[in-house]
Amino acid sequence: MVAPGTSGRAATIYDVAQHAGVSHQTVSRFLKGFPGIRPETRARVETALAELDYQPNLTARSLKSGRAHRIGALVHDESETGPSLTAHGATMEAREAGYLLDLIPLDAHDGDSIQRSLALIGPYSLAGILALASTDEMLHAFDAASFTMPAYIHSEADDTRLAKTDVSRVGMPALMAHLRDLGHRRVAHIAGPSNWSAGRNRARAFASAVDDLGLIHTGQYTGDWSARSGFDAIAGLPELPDATAYVVANDQMAIGAILALKRRGLRVPEDVSVVGIDDLPESAYIDPPLTTLRVDHVARGREAVASLIGQIEGVPPRSVPIEVPHLVVRESSGPAPREDVR
Known part of the structure; x- marks a missing residue:
């Protein structure tokens, strides 16, 4: 017998369910981002998905539902670690919900670059468009665009007095x-x-x-x-x-x-x-x-995709727990010197 997840055949949600010791309905709910799954159950399903290298059959799902399951994600400079971690979280959230995230690198400071990227992805059948760079140029491009699909821009609230992030x-x-x-x-x-x-x-x-x-x-x-x-x-x-x-x-x-x-x-x-x-x-x-x-950049990426998928599917977005920023004290900070240093 050929084990699922090898070159013999692709793993199914039934294989994942058996591997995790849960029902296939639980795996299905997990992949769709439903809340209410116990943390220990969620952990077992995540482990089974990874160990069996489960890949959702997006073509079959799209034919059955009549809806695309690909998301176009506009990202800025993946060489920078923060944006890279955010994109990683977004990719994981999309995969677990049964979507494929297509990363589209661009210069988020260049309005022309953003417009070219939007024009490039326009003809493709996508479930939604996600922007993971909150520059003024990106915000202006999204405001001016006439999307035929749900779109979401991952952005900090911007309050001219003091943003409550x-x-x-x-x-x-x-x-x-x-x-x-x-x-x-x-x-x-x-x-x-x-x-x-x-x-x-x-x-x-x-x-x-x-x-x-x-x-x-x-x-x-x-x-x-x-x-x-x-x-x-x-x-x-x-x-x-x-x-x-x-x-x-x-x-x-x-x-x-x-x-x-x-x-x-x-x-x-x-x-x-x-x-x-x-x-x-x-x-x-x-x-x-x-x-x-x-x-918590990874969770912020997950939250962005969950919000977009909520728009796509017409349901409340999955609540993503995000760790509140907290201080990590190391050796680059120390007592102020007694005399001025210039």
Whole structure:
């Protein structure tokens, strides 16, 4: 007998059910994203799907339902870890719900690039379109487009006063309070690009926390989320700001900033502290290991797809648990120096 999941034949939901010790109805409900499945049952089904390499028969499902089961996902720069983790979560959520996610890389800063990508996917039979980059250019393109299918853009809420995202509401205050408790009073910010809602939100949250905690804002510099831009933001300054700590809008820019500060003769954290946001896998292994906020990018990708599938199927979206951003203290933050370091 040939085992399912090998080259002999593809695994079915009945094989998955037997492997997991559940009914095939439970597997079907899991694949469709229904809530109410017990966590231990969900874990067994997930393990069985992975071990049997289950692949849904999208062609058969589409013929039976008369509806496509492919989602086009517009993604920006998969080389950056945060967007890559979000796309990974989106792909898993789509697969488990019986959809295939087609990743379409583009420059989310370039309106023409976005329009070309939308025109390219327009003729294809898709269940929906998902955007995983919340730039102003992407938002404008979605607003102007006339979609013939459900569309969803994964975006932070953008409030000109202060966005009530978890990073702004919970994470940034915790990060800033950590620095305050270490004795830091003069802090600088390396912000993300201003055409990203996340860049604006994090910059506003930083400024708000400075005011709330009675700190001194010594300057704001801008990067493009990459490590190179974090390096350039520091290396290109004729004179460093009068700051004892840098709060950086993401870990990759923080990694670049640490190297630039070292090249300018400063020790981290003895002379100046550096903290980031995201808790990327490599952040624990740089020198020094980076203090940061842990952000659940994978769950955010899952949530985006669940929201889109809810639109596609006309049902309430599956509730995706998302870990609230929380502080991870490592060695890049330390007590403020007794004397000013410039």
